[in-house]
Amino acid sequence: MLMLDAIADRRIREAQERGDFDDLPGAGAPLDLGDDALVPEELRAGYRLLRNAGFLPPELEECREIRELEQLLVAIDDADGRARAVARITFLLARSGASRPRKDLRIEQAYFERLMERLG
Numbered sequence: 001m002l003m004l005d006a007i008a009d010r011r012i013r014e015a016q017e018r019g020d021f022d023d024l025p026g027a028g029a030p031l032d033l034g035d036d037a038l039v040p041e042e043l044r045a046g047y048r049l050l051r052n053a054g055f056l057p058p059e060l061e062e063c064r065e066i067r068e069l070e071q072l073l074v075a076i077d078d079a080d081g082r083a084r085a086v087a088r089i090t091f092l093l094a095r096s097g098a099s100r101p102r103k104d105l106r107i108e109q110a111y112f113e114r115l116m117e118r119l120g
Helices: 001-016 041-052 060-073 081-101 105-119
Strands: none
Touching: 001 105, 060 081, 081 105
16 A cells, blocks of 8 residues: 555645646635534544545444434344344444433433334
């Protein structure tokens, strides 16, 4: 990977020397971070890279996985498969709740109860 990095760095330097980046729109202007206003400043660059690469931040990835598991639960017929899916959802909810600064267990409990009603 180091060789690939060196090649990329060299090509970027060559393009800078030729002036290929001089006439780009917004050159010299600060980046517009308005859409990242709710993201802590130290995470903005990383989250922007993730988004531009087609990935989600870890918190949103967990939410996406929970939603997919909920949809899968409807289609699972065997009890063992359902139990594994519910266990995974419970784990993801607990992990995402632990990473939040403030937890509102009533909301999570209400969510879990609604999920169990749908399954029951």
